[in-house]
Amino acid sequence: MEFLVQVLVSLKPAVNDPQGLTVQSALHALGFQGVKRVRVGKYLEVYVEAESRESAQRQAEEMCRKLLANPVIEQFQFTVREVSPGGVAQPSPRT
Amino acid sequence: MEFLVQVLVSLKPAVNDPQGLTVQSALHALGFQGVKRVRVGKYLEVYVEAESRESAQRQAEEMCRKLLANPVIEQFQFTVREVSPGGVAQPSPRT
Incomplete structure (x- = not known):
């Protein structure tokens, strides 16, 4: 399953x-x-290719902590939703 | 009335x-x-301080076209919601 993680990083x-x-x-x-x-x-x-939405969410959280946001000066938030391979969004609810 | 415009600019x-x-x-x-x-x-x-949500939306659209996004290579989307002066969000629906 493929997921689109949309990450917002702000100061x-x-x-x-x-x-x-x-x-x-x-x-x-x-x-x-x-x-x-x-x-x-x-x-x-x-x-992200992941087994489940939960796995994608866990990975997204870890990516933000390890690379995408600088925890000293930045905060982050993200949403995860399933997409069909190739990038078209499914009508599943955002989390 | 004060509004928070959240703008996403992407390639x-x-x-x-x-x-x-x-x-x-x-x-x-x-x-x-x-x-x-x-x-x-x-x-x-x-x-943004504006008279109405419609005015804030109109201004946001214009800001994106004139400054925030480069129309040649970028696309944008935004949401507008009312906040109380000082920046705390009201429970009004996002548009």
């Missing part, structure tokens, strides 16, 4: 985000005066 | 993703042999 709230400040300034310069705060993070799509 | 499917390939190799090296493909994109949180 912890207390961590400075110069990239976010730059984007915020650029949005203001473009006329979006209503923008109050911007935080920039990463979005990863990981396609 | 179009036909575009090469060397960063994704690097992450994939690193995951294989860590023992995650089941990983078939990795795509790396951006995740942005934009807090």
